[in-house]
Amino acid sequence: MPSYTxxxxxxxxxxxxxxxxxxxxxxxxxxxxxxxxxxxLSEAGKLASEVLAPLNAVGDKQGxxxxxxxxxxxxxxxAAYTKMSEGGWMSMDLAExxxxxxxxxxxxxxAMEPMVSANMAFNMYPGLTHGNISAIVTHGTDAQKAMYxxxxxxxxxxxxxxxxxxxCGTDLGLMRTxxxxxxxxxxxxxxxxxxxxxxxxxxxxxxxHLVLAKIPGGPDxxxxxxxFIVPKFIINDDGSVGARNALSCGGLEKKMxxxxxxxxxxxxxxxxGYLIGEMHKGMRAMFTxxxxxxxxxxxxxxxxxxVAYENALGFARDRLQGRAVTGVxxxxxxxxxxxxxxxxRRNLMDQKSFVEGARALTxxxxxxxxxxxxxxxxxxxALISLITPVxxxxxxxxxxxxxxxxxxxxxxxxxxxxxGLEQFVRDARITMIYEGTxxxxxxxxxxxxxGLNGGKTVIAFFEMIKTYVADNKADEEFKANFLEPLQExxxxxxxxxxxxxxxxxxxxxxxxxxxxxxxxxxxVCLGFMWTKMGRASMDALAAGDTDTDFxxxxxxxxxxxxxxxxxxxxxxxxxxxTGGNTVMALDAAQF
Numbered sequence: 001m002p003s004y005t006x007x008x009x010x011x012x013x014x015x016x017x018x019x020x021x022x023x024x025x026x027x028x029x030x031x032x033x034x035x036x037x038x039x040x041l042s043e044a045g046k047l048a049s050e051v052l053a054p055l056n057a058v059g060d061k062q063g064x065x066x067x068x069x070x071x072x073x074x075x076x077x078x079a080a081y082t083k084m085s086e087g088g089w090m091s092m093d094l095a096e097x098x099x100x101x102x103x104x105x106x107x108x109x110x111a112m113e114p115m116v117s118a119n120m121a122f123n124m125y126p127g128l129t130h131g132n133i134s135a136i137v138t139h140g141t142d143a144q145k146a147m148y149x150x151x152x153x154x155x156x157x158x159x160x161x162x163x164x165x166x167x168c169g170t171d172l173g174l175m176r177t178x179x180x181x182x183x184x185x186x187x188x189x190x191x192x193x194x195x196x197x198x199x200x201x202x203x204x205x206x207x208x209h210l211v212l213a214k215i216p217g218g219p220d221x222x223x224x225x226x227x228f229i230v231p232k233f234i235i236n237d238d239g240s241v242g243a244r245n246a247l248s249c250g251g252l253e254k255k256m257x258x259x260x261x262x263x264x265x266x267x268x269x270x271x272x273g274y275l276i277g278e279m280h281k282g283m284r285a286m287f288t289x290x291x292x293x294x295x296x297x298x299x300x301x302x303x304x305x306x307v308a309y310e311n312a313l314g315f316a317r318d319r320l321q322g323r324a325v326t327g328v329x330x331x332x333x334x335x336x337x338x339x340x341x342x343x344x345r346r347n348l349m350d351q352k353s354f355v356e357g358a359r360a361l362t363x364x365x366x367x368x369x370x371x372x373x374x375x376x377x378x379x380x381x382a383l384i385s386l387i388t389p390v391x392x393x394x395x396x397x398x399x400x401x402x403x404x405x406x407x408x409x410x411x412x413x414x415x416x417x418x419x420g421l422e423q424f425v426r427d428a429r430i431t432m433i434y435e436g437t438x439x440x441x442x443x444x445x446x447x448x449x450x451g452l453n454g455g456k457t458v459i460a461f462f463e464m465i466k467t468y469v470a471d472n473k474a475d476e477e478f479k480a481n482f483l484e485p486l487q488e489x490x491x492x493x494x495x496x497x498x499x500x501x502x503x504x505x506x507x508x509x510x511x512x513x514x515x516x517x518x519x520x521x522x523x524v525c526l527g528f529m530w531t532k533m534g535r536a537s538m539d540a541l542a543a544g545d546t547d548t549d550f551x552x553x554x555x556x557x558x559x560x561x562x563x564x565x566x567x568x569x570x571x572x573x574x575x576x577x578t579g580g581n582t583v584m585a586l587d588a589a590q591f
Contacts, residue, residue, distance in 0.1 A: 002311045002420030004053040006045025006114040007359070009550070012038055014360050017536040018529075019367060021106060026367070027374045028104045040111060047087065048114035051080050056119040059260020060423050064201070066252045071200040071262045077122060081203040085155030089115075090126045094133060098145060099153035105373070109299065109366040113359070116303040120427050121260030125158060127296055128198045131289040132159025132210055139227070139277035139285040147235060148208055158204040161289050162193040162211040162230075162266060170440055179213040179228055179273055189213050189230050189273040192250070192265065195434070199264030200232075200249035206241050207232040209266070210289070211273060218280045227282035228273035246271040257426030290435060291388055295365055297435045298391035301399025302358035304428040308406035308421060309351040315410050315419075316344055338409075347409050351402045353561040356554075357526035358395045360533060365391050382457040386449045387525060393441035394522025396431035403428045439515060446500060446514040458497060465490045465528055478538060482531045485562040486524070492569035493517075493524050496576045508580030516572040527566045534558040 015021050015037055022032050055076045062074040084090065093108040094100025108130070115123045133152050136144060151157040168174035177191025189211055193199075200207065209230045218224035234242040246269045253263040277285035316339040323329075324340035338344045365387060371380035407414035407421040414421040432438050450458050469483045496517050503509040537551035537558075545551060 001057065001418075002307070002424075003314065004049050004114075004118050004307055005310060006041070006048055006117075007306065008038070008041045008045050008114075010356060010359065011041050011110050011113070011363075013536070013550075013554075014363050014533070015106070015110065017540060018360060018532050019363060021367065024367065024371075025375075026104065026370050028102070029370070032104065032107065037107070037110070040107060041114075043087070044089070044111040045114045047084065047089070048118035051083055052115055052119035052122055055080060055122060055260070057420060057423065059119065059121050060257075060427075061259075063259035064252055064262040066200075066249060069200075069248050071202065071249055071252065071264070073201050073203060073262065074260050077125075077260065078203055080122060081125065081155065084115075084126060090129055090155045091133065091153035094137070094149065094153050098137075098149035104367075104370045106363060106366040106370055109295075110363060112296070113299060113303050113306075116300050117307040119260070120300055120304060121258040124258065124261045125198045125201065125203055126155065127293075128161065129155070129157075129159040131161060131293050131296070132208060134292050135161075135210055135227075135285055135289045136229075136276065138288045140229075141276075144229065144274070144276060147239065148229070151206070151239075152208065156204060157206040157208055158198065158201075159208045160196055160198050160210065161286065161293075162196050162199075162209055163286065164195050165192060166194055170436070175212060175214055175225060177211065177213040177268065179215050179226060179275075180270075181215065187213075187215070187228060187273040187275065188270040189228055189247075189268045190270050191268050193268070194265050195253065196264045196266045197261055197434075199262060199266045201262050205233075206235070209247070210276070210286070211268065212282050212286060213273070215279060222283050224280055225282040226279050227276050227285040229276050230268065230271050230273040234272060256429055257423070258430055291385075292369075293435045294388050294392035294441075295362065295369070297431050298358075298365075298393075298395035299362050301396030301428060301431045302355055302362065302402070303399075304424050304431070305351065305358070305399040305402030305406070306355045308403040308424040308428075309348070309355055311419070311421060311424075312351065312406035312409035313339075313348060315413070316348060319410075344409060347405050349557065349560050350565070351405050353530070353557050353565060354398050354402050354526070356533070356557060357529050357561060358398070360529035361387075361525050362391060362395070364529065379457075379460065382453055383461065386445075386452060386457050386461060387521075389441035389445040389449060390518060390521050390525055392435065393432075393438040393445075393518045394525075396428075397438055397519070398522070400425070400428045400432055438518070442514040442518040443511060445518050445521070446510055450497060450500060455501075462490060462494055465524070468528070468531070472535060475538075478535065481559045482534045482562055485566050486527045486531050489520075489524050489527050489566045489569040492573045493520050496520055496573050499576055503579065506580065508584050510580075512580035512583040513576035513578075516575045520569045520572040520576075523566055523569050523572075527562060530558040530561045 016034050021029050059074040065072045091100035092103045093105045096102040129152055136148055179187040179189045181187055211228045211230045212225050214224050215226055234245055236242040248267050250265040250267045317337055319338045320335035321338045322335055324336050329336045329340050368380045368384040371377045403425045407425055410421055413419045469487050473479050500510040534555050537554040541551050
């Protein structure tokens with residue numbers, strides 16, 4: 001049985017030493033002092049380690065079951081859901097007028113991390129509800145907000161998002177689900193959606209589906225898509241749950257991982273739906289959910305890597321095998337623990353440096369979302385739009401890789417169910433696929449986000465790094481170990497961006513290198529985060545912080561990333577510069 005210890009100390013370091021959130025000029029942030037955030041994260045970690053983590057293997061082994069249209073979740077999930085609901089964890093950042101706690105989004109992000117690490121499949125139920133709430137807050141009418149949000153805030157009602165159909169995934173313009181207008185202002189929604197996470201279950205009294213559909217007579221393609229609220233049970237005028245709506249779960253997917261989450265085929269047979277947002281503007285409303293979900297999926301990627309790394313580290317400290325090449329380190333034992341071996345250290349350092357850098361990047365992204373939403377800051381909105389595909393794509397690619405590295409650390413034990421690492425690998429794999437495959441994230445980054453605001457946003461990103469380097473170059477050790485590697489990697493990224501701008505006449509040249517560019521930018525973002533963390537720990541030590549082991553570990557891990565991982569930007573730049581000819585060399589029939 002794997003173990004899980006919440007990373008509260010590291011979370012606090014990022015929030016206060018690195019991001020200094022209580023000093024940020026964002027409404028609500030002044031209240032986020034170290035004591036307050038520590039209390040919240042301590043309780044979140046306790047729920048994760050004591051309630052959710054023990055159910056992770058249970059959910060994996062039992063999965064969900066469907067009988068006569070009713071989906072049952074694994075043993076213990078309903079009690080855990082109730083406990084989570086009663087604790088107010090589902091609506092931390094929802095306005096108090098709707099039953100939330102009114103906290104910033106960064107606190108929701110930080111509190112959810114340990115829950116995702118402890119039990120990713122379970123956390124998808126409240127996770128989908130949170131995204132649904134955000135869409136209704138942004139695009140719903142006052143009446144819709146009053147109707148749905150208070151019940152969803154308590155977890156009494158849950159939510160989903162319904163996009164994909166059997167014949168269309170990314171290309172939503174091919175959608176066939178229809179919404180026929182009725183005289184009373186409602187719509188009759190008919191069609192089939194697939195791969196709907198948490199589409200049917202026994203955890204909540206009602207499930208509020210957000211469904212994309214086309215109103216007949218609208219524009220072709222994605223311009224004709226609208227978004228509808230389609231509740232599992234019709235809601236009476238007094239707010240109580242009424243008759244069953246004309247929708248049903250037609251089947252459960254048998255999946256590689258996340259067995260504890262019900263992934264459903266949903267059939268809509270003239271179900272009553274209510275338009276949310278503007279007619280034919282459904283994609284705009286759905287992207288409110290999608291952008292938040294993509295940051296959340298990036299978190300899932302590194303959070304699974306984090307729990308896998310924790311267990312790999314514990315194994316490496318205990319497993320006896322061979323002797324250190326520089327001499328016996330544990331003479332009282334028949335062999336040394338495998339953590340003495342350089343290749344095991346490399347493996348663990350790859351894991352550690354990624355997880356801690358990814359955590360910082362995700363939390364920074366969450367503060368940008370707060371700045372955008374609470375301050376109406378257009379620059380922050382543009383910046384989080386730029387890095388969202390990086391957070392989703394790079395962090396899930398590397399998060400899965402981290403789980404595999406952790407599994408490798410355990411050798412043969414990692415391949416068995418007993419130790420739990422193989423479940424982390426299987427669960428993490430989906431993060432690279434859903435909410436837009438990572439190939440789509442790369443295309444979005446290069447095809448749309450680089451040109452955002454006429455290229456001003458990506459230029460501002462480069463200037464931010466350039467300014468940071470200039471402001472901190474007085475410290476020669478810091479400059480050599482952190483600033484110069486960051487500056488070099490940033491130049492590689494700029495060269496790649498320039499290549500795309502000069503070769504847009506042949507889109508194959510640009511798009512053949514898009515995946516490499518996403519990883520380049522991911523490395524630069526993590527390098528930037530490690531530079532900030534290294535600076536924060538050096539400052540803490542200079543100020544007399546007595547936790548020298550923690551801060552020296554941070555500095556050494558950051559130096560490792562800058563030395564061993566960040567140079568990958570040169571490899572990616574070399575690939576990008578080859579253009580599209582080698583990628584597109586074969587005719588389709590030649591494969």
